[in-house]
Amino acid sequence: HLDLSNIQRDILGGLPKRTETCIFFKISDDVDAFRKHLFQLIPHITTVSQVQKDQNAIKEHRRQNQPGLFPLAGLNIAFSQAGLVKLGVTDDIKDSAFTAGQLADAPNLQDVPISWDLAFKRVIHGVILVTGDSHESVDKIIQHVEALFGVHLPHATILEVLRIRGDVRPGAEKGHEHFGFNDGISQPGVQGFDKQLNPGQVAVKPGVILVGEDGDSVTGRPTWAKDGSFLVFRRLAQLVPEFNQFLADNPIVLPGLSPEQGSELLGARLVGRWKSGAPVDITPLQDDPALGNDPTRNNNFSYAGEQDSETRCPFAAHTRKTNPRDDLEQLTPPTSVDPFRIIRRAIPYGPELSKGEIAEKKTIHDRGLLFICYQSNIENGFQFIQKNWANNPAFPPPPPNPPKAIQPGFDPIIGQAAGAAARTMSGDQPGSQASQLSLPIEFVISRGGEYFFTPSISALRNTLAR
Numbered sequence: 001h002l003d004l005s006n007i008q009r010d011i012l013g014g015l016p017k018r019t020e021t022c023i024f025f026k027i028s029d030d031v032d033a034f035r036k037h038l039f040q041l042i043p044h045i046t047t048v049s050q051v052q053k054d055q056n057a058i059k060e061h062r063r064q065n066q067p068g069l070f071p072l073a074g075l076n077i078a079f080s081q082a083g084l085v086k087l088g089v090t091d092d093i094k095d096s097a098f099t100a101g102q103l104a105d106a107p108n109l110q111d112v113p114i115s116w117d118l119a120f121k122r123v124i125h126g127v128i129l130v131t132g133d134s135h136e137s138v139d140k141i142i143q144h145v146e147a148l149f150g151v152h153l154p155h156a157t158i159l160e161v162l163r164i165r166g167d168v169r170p171g172a173e174k175g176h177e178h179f180g181f182n183d184g185i186s187q188p189g190v191q192g193f194d195k196q197l198n199p200g201q202v203a204v205k206p207g208v209i210l211v212g213e214d215g216d217s218v219t220g221r222p223t224w225a226k227d228g229s230f231l232v233f234r235r236l237a238q239l240v241p242e243f244n245q246f247l248a249d250n251p252i253v254l255p256g257l258s259p260e261q262g263s264e265l266l267g268a269r270l271v272g273r274w275k276s277g278a279p280v281d282i283t284p285l286q287d288d289p290a291l292g293n294d295p296t297r298n299n300n301f302s303y304a305g306e307q308d309s310e311t312r313c314p315f316a317a318h319t320r321k322t323n324p325r326d327d328l329e330q331l332t333p334p335t336s337v338d339p340f341r342i343i344r345r346a347i348p349y350g351p352e353l354s355k356g357e358i359a360e361k362k363t364i365h366d367r368g369l370l371f372i373c374y375q376s377n378i379e380n381g382f383q384f385i386q387k388n389w390a391n392n393p394a395f396p397p398p399p400p401n402p403p404k405a406i407q408p409g410f411d412p413i414i415g416q417a418a419g420a421a422a423r424t425m426s427g428d429q430p431g432s433q434a435s436q437l438s439l440p441i442e443f444v445i446s447r448g449g450e451y452f453f454t455p456s457i458s459a460l461r462n463t464l465a466r
């Protein structure tokens, strides 16, 4: 039994995100005054129990044929290790990545230090996430939050370090990230929360996402940390014209495919899904938008033991690298992917491509993904996926029977080699998992981020704001 009114909503259910503003802040030296303000903020924080209330309100809005979107908004708060220390909370929360902070972890992740925003090289104590149906809804909440913390007054108890806004893309691109792919399809269900699962969706124990719940493998954590979750934030810039140009220059050549279709096919093999969301594993040679948009079918697949496996999803495809599903069950001993699952809550940032960028085939304006994910253990979650899987050319190990001498190579979307070596992946050509593709540049560039902890409401009330 999970106490949904004690858990911040972005973790389970998700905040309503047409638009999201992330305010990264430092706590002023008047920590007692900050604690008082934080205490006053608590009733405004959105919890998971709001999910059901919003769903009912939306139904009612539709039933009454009201025009426009039902106005929705949300507010969550999370703290870095430096933030906890500033608040005088020095218990060991037992996650070494969190404790060291993301800047210290950057070499493990193979980030390029000069690509990091200066703001993420400074001390950040926490982040406030404000989301909603429109900029107006979000700005109203931000004004309220600013007033509460005395921002713009001499006694302000938070000092803003950086503010970034993300927006769902317009029109038909809604739900698609900037490379054009439908995103946010495959999420783990959480036992005790998700009552209905889509076919192919696996429910993990709540402790994979929530600290202190059944399935959290770390023992001896402070009791106040229960029902919190680690929030990984990454600002990931995407070189969209350069990515498009790479696809245009390397179309897959097959009888009956136009060059454009050959480029679409290559893109699908890099990601593991077509732009519509249709999985390459189910439809390897052509997109199927009806399948891509059908939640009862678009996640219903697994990789191992498939027929004509040479043509189906490349081992290095982004979705297979970051969630190899049953691939690990072929290993000796068989391994479950469950402890390594994360809940993703990303939103795109930056403008649509300008005419100049399309003409010049070059990025001029910064755009990408505000990547946010939740897990009870960063070393098993984000850090493991980025370091041991996406950046590791030997992962996933190809099936042992019959043995194949295939090195999957890098995740072509997010795999990093500190910008140094040219990356390769295998399996770009349908029909040959051994085919090799060189990736001339990294199309996704980390501009930095931080590791945070999103505490429960009771932890805020009884420990952090005390």
Ligand code: N7H
Pocket (backbone or CB within 6 Å): 177, 179, 181, 182, 183, 184, 185, 186, 187, 234, 236, 237, 238, 271, 273, 318, 319, 320, 322, 323, 342, 344, 368, 369, 371, 382, 385, 386, 413, 414, 444
């Ligand atoms: Fe990824 N993309 O557009 O190419 N991602 N991702 N991701 N990602 C997924 O199933 C993308 C990033 C995962 O269960 C889809 O929701 C981009 C990081 C995981 O089958 C697409 C960026 C990490 C999954 C993208 C980016 C992950 C996943 C398919 C950066 C973790 C689920 C849609 C700019 C370290 C896999 C979907 C599964 C899916 C894209 C970042 C992880 C289209 C552009 C940093 C676990």
